[in-house]
Amino acid sequence: MPPIRDAMSAFELFQPASVGDALGILDRHGADAWVMAGGMDTFDWLKDRIKKPKVVVDLGMVDELRGIKDAAGGLEIGATTTLTTVANNPLVKERFPLLAEAALIVASPQIRNQGTVGGNISQDARCWYYRAGWPCYRAGGNICYADTPTAVNREHAIFNADRCVAVNPSDTAPALVALDAEFVIKRGSAERVVPAREFFIGPGIDITRLTVLQPGDLLTAIRIPATWAGKAHYFEKVRDRMVWDFALVNIAASLNMSGATISDARMVVNGVAAEPYRLDAVEAAIKGRPRDKATAEMAADLAVQGAVPLRHNAYKIPLVKALVKRAIRGEAEWATS
Amino acid sequence: MGNLVSWARSPWGDSVLTHISWDLFWASLIGGLLFLVAHGGYMLFSQHHKRDSSEVDRMEADRKGLPANVLRHGFVARMFHWVMAFSMLTLLLTAFLPIVGVQFAWVQWHWMAGILLTASIMFHIVHATFVLDFWSIWVGPKDIPEFKAEMMREVGIDAPGPKPGKYPLGNRLYHLAVVVAGLSVIVTGILMMWRVRTGLVERNPYMLTDSTWGITYVVHGLMGVGFVGLVIAHIYFALRPEKLWVTKSMIFGTITRRQYLEHHDPDRWVAESKSGSNVG
Numbered sequence: 001m002p003p004i005r006d007a008m009s010a011f012e013l014f015q016p017a018s019v020g021d022a023l024g025i026l027d028r029h030g031a032d033a034w035v036m037a038g039g040m041d042t043f044d045w046l047k048d049r050i051k052k053p054k055v056v057v058d059l060g061m062v063d064e065l066r067g068i069k070d071a072a073g074g075l076e077i078g079a080t081t082t083l084t085t086v087a088n089n090p091l092v093k094e095r096f097p098l099l100a101e102a103a104l105i106v107a108s109p110q111i112r113n114q115g116t117v118g119g120n121i122s123q124d125a126r127c128w129y130y131r132a133g134w135p136c137y138r139a140g141g142n143i144c145y146a147d148t149p150t151a152v153n154r155e156h157a158i159f160n161a162d163r164c165v166a167v168n169p170s171d172t173a174p175a176l177v178a179l180d181a182e183f184v185i186k187r188g189s190a191e192r193v194v195p196a197r198e199f200f201i202g203p204g205i206d207i208t209r210l211t212v213l214q215p216g217d218l219l220t221a222i223r224i225p226a227t228w229a230g231k232a233h234y235f236e237k238v239r240d241r242m243v244w245d246f247a248l249v250n251i252a253a254s255l256n257m258s259g260a261t262i263s264d265a266r267m268v269v270n271g272v273a274a275e276p277y278r279l280d281a282v283e284a285a286i287k288g289r290p291r292d293k294a295t296a297e298m299a300a301d302l303a304v305q306g307a308v309p310l311r312h313n314a315y316k317i318p319l320v321k322a323l324v325k326r327a328i329r330g331e332a333e334w335a336t337s
Numbered sequence: 338m339g340n341l342v343s344w345a346r347s348p349w350g351d352s353v354l355t356h357i358s359w360d361l362f363w364a365s366l367i368g369g370l371l372f373l374v375a376h377g378g379y380m381l382f383s384q385h386h387k388r389d390s391s392e393v394d395r396m397e398a399d400r401k402g403l404p405a406n407v408l409r410h411g412f413v414a415r416m417f418h419w420v421m422a423f424s425m426l427t428l429l430l431t432a433f434l435p436i437v438g439v440q441f442a443w444v445q446w447h448w449m450a451g452i453l454l455t456a457s458i459m460f461h462i463v464h465a466t467f468v469l470d471f472w473s474i475w476v477g478p479k480d481i482p483e484f485k486a487e488m489m490r491e492v493g494i495d496a497p498g499p500k501p502g503k504y505p506l507g508n509r510l511y512h513l514a515v516v517v518a519g520l521s522v523i524v525t526g527i528l529m530m531w532r533v534r535t536g537l538v539e540r541n542p543y544m545l546t547d548s549t550w551g552i553t554y555v556v557h558g559l560m561g562v563g564f565v566g567l568v569i570a571h572i573y574f575a576l577r578p579e580k581l582w583v584t585k586s587m588i589f590g591t592i593t594r595r596q597y598l599e600h601h602d603p604d605r606w607v608a609e610s611k612s613g614s615n616v617g
Contacts, residue, residue, distance in 0.1 A: 134347075134348050135345030135346065135347065135353075135355060139345075140343065140345070140355065141345050141355045142355050142356055142532070142550060142551070142554045143532065143542050143547075143550065144542070145348070147540070147542070148542050148543060149541070149543070161534065162442060162444055162445075162533075162534075163444065163532070163533055163534075201440075202442070204441075204442030204443070204444060204445075205440045205441065205442060206435075206440055308534075
């Protein structure tokens with residue numbers, strides 16, 4: 001059945017003015033509640049009537065969830081801080097330009113003005129079979145329509161597919177993983193801090209979610225330690241339409257240089273797996289090596305080990321290799337083409 | 338069946354089954370635990386008793402040739418049992434730990450354990466058919482007299498009916514339940530291998546229709562949760578004090594001569610020594 005657009009099912013709307021009130025509402029309504037920040041992901045689901053929550057909790061009135069502040073040389077970013085704010089904030093640009101660049105390239109200016117950093121990292125998969133409301137694994141069914149012999153799966157996963165081949169669509173998520181960020185999650189009166197890498201989960205762990213967030217949980221802040229402040233970085237996003245699109249593949253890299261040698265690194269690609277895919281083998285291999293062509297070639301080969309392409313997305317393998325090479329050499333697309 | 342199974346609308350507009358409700362897992366778990374409590378309570382008052390010691394003395398005197406230790410399970414049968422137990426527990430843990438909140442990448446471990454279970458069952462079928470006494474584990478109308486006698490003994494009457502052969506009636510009924518549930522999960526599980534990436538078969542999610550896949554998933558789920566209760570009951574009986582001699586025989590292979598005479602009918606189960614020769 002084709003989606004019914006622009007006609008949302010009825011729901012009860014809550015607009016709490018504080019985190020405490022929001023948590024109370026989420027606690028009362030549990031799995032019936034839908035958390036809405038900027039609404040950029042939410043309204044697709046609601047207008048297509050694929051998701052029909054009984055309760056929507058709009059966080060737009062919660063001032064304490066917005067803003068960027070210093071945290072011992074690092075930063076703490078409120079979850080509903082807009083992407084435009086993140087991209088333009090002087091502290092972010094000075095300390096973590098990797099994140100600023102990633103935020104600046106999300107979607108379009110209008111969407112960045114409304115969309116939030118918390119929403120960007122928590123957004124759901126963009127697999128169109130899933131988004132169309134088909135009963136796939138991710139929707140609670142027992143099949144992946146994107147991983148069939150006749151499927152259209154150009155944008156899907158090449159790593160860590162476990163029944164579902166959807167990918168994480170976020171631009172800021174790989175940047176935050178590459179910066180060793182931590183996510184503050186509140187639930188009732190409890191608070192837990194989850195490393196960015198553990199925040200995102202693949203289908204092997206839970207096939208119906210992209211993050212550890214459960215009903216009743218509220219992502220309140222993102223903490224970025226000072227570890228990678230001012231270090232070398234690289235971000236690049238490859239997409240079909242330069243003006244406005246999700247990434248086919250993006251890469252976020254933080255590099256700590258000792259002279260001409262890489263002493264430590266974080267390299268994360270997204271759009272290739274259900275979670276931002278950290279290149280552990282590459283990170284280990286490039287330590288102690290110069291940032292040159294030989295290192296880049298070696299790392300590129302290492303990066304795609306274990307990749308399993310689908311029928312239409314084998315192009316992502318050379319694409320990942322190319323992005324890894326550029327990230328290591330620090331050269332943008334136009335400089336190496 | 339309303340909420341016991343999940344339905345979905347296929348892309349072609351058909352209403353198809355997808356899987357069972359995981360509430361059934363909790364039902365099976367709680368049912369199994371309640372059975373333990375009920376049976377444990379019942380056993381406090383049960384009149385069931387083994388063969389009278391004077392009768393056993395007389396039988397022992399009549400059967401001078403019986404070995405001190407009677408072989409109950411040969412080495413191969415014991416190995417099969419423990420391999421199957423390992424694979425079954427792995428299957429249950431990988432299937433249901435994520436449902437109770439212990440999340441990990443379970444699918445690969447699950448199908449690998451399923452392969453092990455399938456291989457062990459196939460071996461067991463061949464072994465039981467050509468090496469063991471195939472019919473000793475099955476139940477049928479011929480067992481009605483034994484059933485009546487066992488019921489009488491449960492209420493304290495020393496009934497003259499037949500004693501069990503190698504396997505008590507409850508054991509044989511349990512085996513029957515495990516055969517039905519086990520073969521169901523194996524057949525459906527093998528079909529589901531075509532839905533996941535295993536490297537063993539080429540994925541083909543369209544091998545069956547959506548409806549047939551739905552039935553496959555539901556049967557797999559139902560029998561899987563059924564195994565939760567069955568395994569709880571099995572472990573419970575294995576650990577009951579009056580059954581420990583049976584459990585030990587699954588480890589060491591033998592029971593004593595007196596245990597053999599107290600609990601079994603020597604005419605229905607001809608004793609073997611550990612070397613395998615028939616005696617008595």
